[in-house]
Amino acid sequence: MTTEVDFYELLECERTADDATIKASYRKLAMKYHPDRNAGCKDSEGRFKAISEAYDCLKDPQKRAAYDRFGHAAFKNGGPGGGRSGAQDFGGFSDIFENIFGEFMGGERGGGGRSGPRRGADLRYDMEITLEEAFTGRSSEVTVDVSAVCDTCEGSGAKRGTSAKTCTTCAGHGKVRAQQGFFVVERTCPSCHGAGRVISDPCPACHGEGRVEQTKTLTVNVPPGVDEGTRIRLTGEGEAGLRGAPAGDLYIFLHVARHAVFEREGTTLLARAPVSFATAALGGEFSITGPDGETHVLKIPAGTQHGRELRQRGAGMPVLQGRGRGDLVVRVEVETPTKLSARQRELLEELRTLDAGADASHVGGFFQKVKGAWG
Ligand SMILES: [Zn+2]
Numbered sequence: 001m002t003t004e005v006d007f008y009e010l011l012e013c014e015r016t017a018d019d020a021t022i023k024a025s026y027r028k029l030a031m032k033y034h035p036d037r038n039a040g041c042k043d044s045e046g047r048f049k050a051i052s053e054a055y056d057c058l059k060d061p062q063k064r065a066a067y068d069r070f071g072h073a074a075f076k077n078g079g080p081g082g083g084r085s086g087a088q089d090f091g092g093f094s095d096i097f098e099n100i101f102g103e104f105m106g107g108e109r110g111g112g113g114r115s116g117p118r119r120g121a122d123l124r125y126d127m128e129i130t131l132e133e134a135f136t137g138r139s140s141e142v143t144v145d146v147s148a149v150c151d152t153c154e155g156s157g158a159k160r161g162t163s164a165k166t167c168t169t170c171a172g173h174g175k176v177r178a179q180q181g182f183f184v185v186e187r188t189c190p191s192c193h194g195a196g197r198v199i200s201d202p203c204p205a206c207h208g209e210g211r212v213e214q215t216k217t218l219t220v221n222v223p224p225g226v227d228e229g230t231r232i233r234l235t236g237e238g239e240a241g242l243r244g245a246p247a248g249d250l251y252i253f254l255h256v257a258r259h260a261v262f263e264r265e266g267t268t269l270l271a272r273a274p275v276s277f278a279t280a281a282l283g284g285e286f287s288i289t290g291p292d293g294e295t296h297v298l299k300i301p302a303g304t305q306h307g308r309e310l311r312q313r314g315a316g317m318p319v320l321q322g323r324g325r326g327d328l329v330v331r332v333e334v335e336t337p338t339k340l341s342a343r344q345r346e347l348l349e350e351l352r353t354l355d356a357g358a359d360a361s362h363v364g365g366f367f368q369k370v371k372g373a374w375g
């Protein structure tokens with residue numbers, strides 16, 4: 001209860017705002033300043049507490065009325081006009097006190113009232129790899145700027161040879177009680193800000209934070225079979241916590257670069273197989289080198305049509321953290337020649353003459369069928 005900023009101002013609302021408006025504004029601000037989103041930021045933490053406090057008052061019609069009438073004095077020693085008259089002026093005043101302090105000072109409440117050391121933030125690192133690397137897996141070094149436990153003080157925040165001492169103001173409780181008018185008010189200890197310990201000789205390397213900014217090089221083992229969007233978690237490699245609190249995690253987000261030949265659907269590798277129409281008609285082979293570095297030879301059966309898919313089982317991508325491999329699927333694309341030699345032209349002309357006869361009988365058969373259907 002140290003803030004003096006107007007509750008309406010804190011919630012960015014007019015004094016005439018209705019409950020729904022106040023609630024909506026509170027939610028928006030609470031999201032923005034929530035400690036989980038602003039780890040280690042004292043400003044946000046204070047702001048979050050202040051807006052929670054403001055909302056807890058204004059959401060309650062009785063408390064809001066008291067606040068509108070007396071302002072912060074409604075919740076302070078003596079009340080308006082000094083002394084005990086405030087309490088007498090306003091019916092149910094002691095209720096207000098109890099409700100408010102009961103709620104606020106209960107300590108751990110939805111993360112808002114958290115005090116003491118907090119776990120460090122998680123970090124994200126984006127890494128691009130090739131399809132070949134996704135196939136074989138690789139060990140890779142990443143360099144991240146991250147706050148790490150201070151080596152000088154080993155995270156305690158206290159100068160070497162000294163140590164944090166139990167806070168004398170609160171005797172290590174992190175909270176202090178004070179008699180205010182009729183009431184005993186409990187609040188976060190102003191000396192240690194709730195930590196229960198104070199550092200009289202802060203470590204010069206980290207200014208008492210227990211952590212320092214550092215550039216770390218880490219080895220990441222990318223297992224075979226990873227795909228676009230696969231995340232690898234490096235436990236404890238995120239931001240260090242404050243004063244010895246556990247560190248967050250580092251997440252490596254993998255991106256697999258587009259490949260000139262292959263597309264991928266899960267463990268299936270897809271490729272195109274351009275073949276001449278002579279090969280498509282007569283049959284043959286198509287060979288392709290996979291991301292495994294092996295050459296796969298696929299049989300093209302005689303009479304293969306454009307768009308036919310040929311499948312080679314077990315020649316696709318490895319199953320991530322599993323056994324076996326997916327399939328290689330090759331889609332046949334029959335290519336029509338565009339530049340013909342004289343000899344090719346001659347042969348094709350001859351083929352067309354032969355085809356014409358076949359077409360004629362084919363067409364004839366078609367008309368026979370039509371006739372039959374109507375006849
Ligand atoms: Zn230090």
Ligand SMILES: [Zn+2]
Binds near residue numbers: 171189
């Ligand atoms: Zn204290």
